[in-house]
Amino acid sequence: MEGDNMSYTALYRKWRPNIFEEIIGQKHIVDTLKNQIKNNSIAHAYLFNGTRGTGKTTIARVFSRAINCENRKEYNPCNECDICLGSINETLMDIIEIDAASNNGVDNIRELRENIKYPPSKAKYKVYIIDEVHMLSQGAFNALLKILEEPPSYVVFILATTELHKIPDTIHSRCQTYSFKRVTQKDIKDRMKFILESMNIEYEDKALDVVIKKGEGAVRDSLSLLDMCISASENGILYEEVMNVLGLSNEELYYDIVNAIIKNDPLNLMKKVELVFNEGKNIVYFLKDLIMYLRNILLLKTSEELKSILDLPNEEIERLLELSKNISSNNLLRIIEILIDRDNSMKYSNNARVSLEITLLKALNSNFELSLSSLVDRVEKLEKKHKNLESQNISFNKEIKTNNLKSNEPDCAKESKIENLEILETENKSIKISKREEVENEALDDNNDIDKFKIILDNWDATLNYIKKYKIAIHAFLIEGMPKYIENNNLIIGFDEKFGFHLNAIEKKENKDIIEKVIYKQHGIKINILPKFNNDINGVEINKINEKEIKDEVKEFFKNYEDKLEIIE
Template structure:
């Protein structure tokens, strides 16, 4: 007898054999029991989840001469004829290769003829979304009102490509991806029947790499069994699939956590040197960082629960070395790299660059990273690692004066020289200022909200969030003064950077037509300056009123 692939050899024969689709199989059995069988069904879902197998079981069940608990007996004449494809009561059509109008016209002619031996004539149309528009239109009338002896079962992996007119004529059943746990249990059963001794961790790796498709899991298992001599180990599965040992992944991520660039590069070279695929390594790193994120936020995912206790403990421990922002950044960098590496001539170099980027300590300018840095400083202070030099302001100034008195004299002389040139300099500035267009403060104030809205629409939410904490104080020459309350010093410093100032000024010009230069200040600076100005005015008035030598000003 010719060799059969495992997924064909162990294809489900009754509804109970279909793994992970209990709601669907129960519904179909109840319909057979109540004799309320529909004329058209649509089975949708990802590959390898049991759509075609369920359709074939259903086709045998409705035609079986001796059903057992509404399952096909697989022993009667009709069941055996369907299994061996010796009777024409069940017709399986591949829509990918029979997708034209002529093929559907031929089908329409054949549905007129009654079944040869069974009660129903079943048409299973696989990958139905591949039919052309004309073929769909030709099928509509037959699908809506087929003869009483005909049942259509449409199977597809892409239901959104089907016309609404087809969807509305069918009972739809969505097949979900098979869980990792269910796949492992099924693989254990098959290994037991094949008399293969398989390690739990080996089957777990196969199940995870199957991606919810049991057929893929069986194909991988078959490949791994061919590589072994009756005992399936974790190392053999890793070698067969070209995966990276999870211990290596843990070590590489640990080096990234410790910002040990040389160790990270060394491990990448070692892994690639062993013949592992760079694309696969990147994929596994993304998956590992995702597991770290889930472990850090205590999400009990089905994939995590299927891991061994030892691996789960390692994930929990390693997740403490990263912040949520750090994990998010790693996933973003590696996901972007995964796309680039497909078309790169030297993907290993790109991975090394990404590793260096992840090892470099970045000082991001956002609120989250600022909070994180403050928390780190608090921890250092609490542990007593930070030592501060306590030097009074008076000591600092006195030291500077004593150390370099000549420099101090020169500075005073220079200031006096500048003061003597002051009127001339001020005159030049006034001439240059008068050449520039005068700013309209009311126009700026009226358009301020529109400026912030424009920045937000321009996907600069961080700039807009900081800018909305500021208030327009007024205009001084050609400068627009924007003040911030106490506690928003970080906002002021960030916006005061040249790049941000130029960007905000350009948006103001677009919205209001004004072209101001920007000055970001703190409110207490304005108040202090106003207070000093008021004191100077009072002192000048007192000097004019009181006799000379009577007024004495004492600094407190």
């Protein structure tokens, strides 16, 4: 297996375009560059500007190869000569790629200035491709400007950026600037079809639509996700499987949920939530997609003309229109706000189900007052959940011990008594909640691992975002897991049983390395990533989080009904 991993080449790498005709979209840029090659009118500096995944570095590579190729075919590189092969294998010293995000200092650019003095070793031009060039420091930009003011005849710079406004005018004005357009879904799809057909892999058309939607229009991201789907499925790229692998929910479910909200039907609403969980859907994606679904209804409510920008099948538009007629814009806005609010905290929730249920119940129509009996029902359900958790080895009102992992120190224990919720129905039908003060032992504050863990957990969202920008496939695997605790300098990431595929992917060294590096870069914490199934995890640390979670949920739930409640501190 090790050998397989070593020889594995990611899809987007393997199918990286080698000639201009294989490049997706950007015809306006490709045509201009082709002409420059044919007419031998190469500029000294180019600035490629465009969002992620629009082909900036891909075009830079083909272009730099074409201007240096020994057997150029009109304007395309031959991809067979020494120069081309050296460029493809990344062994040629004359085509240099620099990631400005990690080489952004003055020293890096000074080094480059030294390097530039020497003419190319083999090729005609020495090409510097500087990616994410907006990340350079002010000093580095100044040093770069000095080079651009008097570039040696053999040097070509290709600067790529996603944030043109961060490039100093002095640099910008010395470059030929090209703006890359977002690649259309059709172009990405054509490329995917070409790749799948070349690999003899069967596919369903609508499955590809899902992958592209998830890749948010970026070619590389879409191909990475396609790669993930290929390795997860044996029978080709099928819609149902793609939905499962990417943890997506289908449109029908959103329709049913919104319909239940409109009809003030909590029973049906809860049944749908059950479905979401039984099918093992990713709650974070689910909530985001539900918000998008409501946003689409709101757009159509504003004007039916807007259906042209929605890019959805007609039957789906019809259903959205139907829903839009039964709900006011104000109410839609209110629901979207509730969900967005929840979206931000949902990913940390160890009781995602309770969170989702409560959030959706809150979203029920504003003129719908929770009756006392339904309130009692909910409380009973919450109580039941407490009991369920208890039976899963989670103790309430019991001493919870956490072993201090430092061997030279005595074990320290945390004694925590969580609020004792007694729900009493009184004569006047109000509900009393009594809670006892939490007793905490201060000793835990010294526990280094818990501090570290808290930092990592509190910033997990940022970590995921960082990784997403770096490599979306790792993000898609990692989002199904959750940091659980730190033990022997291992950060345990818990996965549900059904996400074994995702767990295995995170276990791979190259993926772990990236996550570890990101955490180190963010917090200066050196830690090993250790994915585990939730069932295999020693419960102690999770229990603590679960308790807090439940407490917060209960507080949150009753917040809006304080007038009906008497809370005994």
